[in-house]
Amino acid sequence: MSNGLLAIEKIKERFGESTVVETKDAHNEITIVVSRDAILDVAGFLRDEPSLQYNFLSDICGVDWPGRTERFEVVYNLYSMKYGSRLRLKARLPEKDPALPSVTDVWPTANWHEREAFDLYGIEFTGHPDLRRILNPDDFEGFPYRKDFPIR
């Protein structure tokens, strides 16, 4: 069993079936969508569980899906140096309240990634030590990577 599939089982076992919203196995990449309230606990578990050890957070990014009930997706691309395995973790957020816990305590590298997702998509990371815009100036209005932001 690949480590990604193992991660699905372990998360279900530890946090219950309802935490895992959806899973996908495509192009040899495993995706796990978890409920947003569980994201911090799941992140810590994925890093610390001896049989998984996703110690390296490659990237976090936002994706905008206007029209969906939960408009925003936050995507975490993880890597386990011990097992050489990749995993994609996701959480979905409604348009009205696009907020979820920050994972900076689990992977300090998340700091700038989360600032970028905040800057470009307006996603609020609660508990982030320094949630400011990062690429755009502080007085910039709007969230430019949202699909409804005009291109010119």
Place this chain on the structure above:
Amino acid sequence: MPVSERMVLNVGPQHPSTHGVLRLVVELEGETILRITPHIGYLHRAIEKLCETKTYLQCIPLTDRLDYLAPLSNNLGFVLAVEKLFGLTVPRRAQYLRVIMAELTRISSHLIWLGTHAMDIGAITMFLYTFREREATYDLFDLAHGARMNVSYMRVGGLARDVPEDFVKRLRAFVRELPERIDEYETLLTKNRIWLNRTRGVGVLSASDAIALGVSGPNLRASGVAWDMRKACPYSAYDEFNFNIPTGANGDVYDRYLVRLTEMRESARIIEQALDALPEGPIAIEDAKIVFPPRDLLSKDMESLIHHFMLVAEGFSPPEGECYVSIEAPKGELGFYVVSDGGPRPYRVKVRAPSFVNLQAISKMAEGRLIADLVAIIGSIDIVLGEIDR
């Protein structure tokens, strides 16, 4: 002014040692650095958002402008991601040529880093030497791609064109000569007392801090972690070559220097092996819906003309899905997260730029050091603002 008084010093965004438009706000106590807050975004062009408005083919020139010192690595990461969505495997000649180009790019990028980094610290002569060899790499790019910098050479499904005949001969001469040139650089720096004093024990980053901060590439390996995407998850036939992953022990500026120097030697070895075993055959897959027909067919063959027209006007549409592909770029893990909604334009492209992540570690590296060390530390991270700001 009493020595213990705190001071906030602004460095950049227009400053020769920041390698572009980087601004650092440095908090000092006397001459000691307490904290650094980087301010980035001066070169933000919203490349990822622009990709959403262009066909996949039109995205390739945009990737050139990420890390503009390693355009071929960016090309490679992007086309590998799109090929993964399609489930394509490119012909072996294309795979080998991609390896050759990616390694030549690594050499070229490291040469620029070495020249500018050494110049920052005061060894101005280095710049003149490394730019001599760097010029040779750009001549080779020019020969193969018709451009020096923004090459846009790779295509989904293969390469834009095959290399000309004398390219192989000239590249071979270059990689044969390179190790001697690197020996020359080393005589100037490796045991130079001023160089050692300026770089040893400076900007130390421990392995655990490096991993926690997401640092990758030569910076991570200098801290002793032998993690390299070419070995960890080989792509484009990298598993067919013999090469070593150099690592450091102390994670300081000096180790980063040694690691990159050794990497250039290893890249030359890889290129030699790839040239020795360079397979014959096509440089792209045979799929008229993805790859342009040969130019000379356009005036002879109606069907080719139609395919060409359709590829330019509409492009191609990978199946709906998402994937994350990362490669070992000269600066570290370069990742492309590409989401397709089944249309001819990417729904979302996220570039995991190594410089963006590596720069985050600067405060950790510089805390407690003297302000005079800052320039050495900035240079040692090897950042390119083009990919930091995107």
